[in-house]
Amino acid sequence: QVQLQESGPGLVKPSQTLSLTCSVSGISISSRDYHWNWIRQHPGKGLEWIGYISYTGRTYYSPSLESRLDISADTSKNQFSLKLTSVTAADTAVYFCARDEGYYFDHWGQGVLVTVSS
Amino acid sequence: SSELTQGPPVSVALGQTARITCQGDSLRSYYANWYQQKPGQAPVLVIYNENNRPSGIPDRFSASSSGNTASLTITGAQAEDEADYYCNSRDNTGSHPDWLFGGGTKLTVL
Numbered sequence: 465q466v467q468l469q470e471s472g473p474g475l476v477k478p479s480q481t482l483s484l485t486c487s488v489s490g491i492s493i494s495s496r497d498y499h500w501n502w503i504r505q506h507p508g509k510g511l512e513w514i515g516y517i518s519y520t521g522r523t524y525y526s527p528s529l530e531s532r533l534d535i536s537a538d539t540s541k542n543q544f545s546l547k548l549t550s551v552t553a554a555d556t557a558v559y560f561c562a563r564d565e566g567y568y569f570d571h572w573g574q575g576v577l578v579t580v581s582s
Numbered sequence: 583s584s585e586l587t588q589g590p591p592v593s594v595a596l597g598q599t600a601r602i603t604c605q606g607d608s609l610r611s612y613y614a615n616w617y618q619q620k621p622g623q624a625p626v627l628v629i630y631n632e633n634n635r636p637s638g639i640p641d642r643f644s645a646s647s648s649g650n651t652a653s654l655t656i657t658g659a660q661a662e663d664e665a666d667y668y669c670n671s672r673d674n675t676g677s678h679p680d681w682l683f684g685g686g687t688k689l690t691v692l
Binding site (some may be wrong): 501503510511512513524526527560564567568569570572573574575 | 612613615617623624625626627630631636668670672679680681682683684685686
């Protein structure tokens with residue numbers, strides 16, 4: 465059974481770096497044909513795709529966040545991570561990790577709330 | 583990149599049929615997917631690749647598509663179907679393929 469679990473600080477100061485990790489169980493993140501995504505949801509708002517890392521290690525980012533974003537993977541730990549630099553209050557959101565198989569998101573983590581505040 | 587537009591909140595009487603729509607140019611090239619999200623929970627895939635249901639999703643959920651519009655239909659809505667529903671598709675208008683989500687539609691079951 466595929467499971468994803470986000471972890472990381474729930475509070476980040478403005479201008480600092482938001483760092484989150486998604487731990488995956490039930491499947492290797494190196495498995496062919498899957499991509500590993502970050503998606504966020506601002507309080508009371510809709511879903512926003514952030515970016516993903518493919519099974520090959522290639523990354524794709526949302527153009528609106530690309531300049532501040534880094535997604536990486538640690539295959540030895542079966543984890544992938546998000547780093548978002550220079551955060552502001554506008555980055556306060558619930559952050560989800562999710563798997564896609566090319567055409568839809570079939571497994572999601574439970575989400576973690578990250579608040580940007582001094 | 584393009585966008586997906588969902589309609590206003592929908593109310594449906596218990597046991598009746600609810601329909602939620604999603605419009606966007608990307609739907610002319612890619613199938614729509616639909617997710618159900620209840621408060622404080624992660625989204626759950628209810629329809630993928632236009633009209634396929636994952637295991638465990640009741641058959642009262644169905645979907646269709648025509649041109650740039652996709653629709654999710656819940657036939658015989660139940661109280662547990664009250665949730666936010668999001669459509670989603672791929673998008674290839676940028677420099678590389680990425681993902682789009684609609685703004686969500688709140689479904690209330692009366």
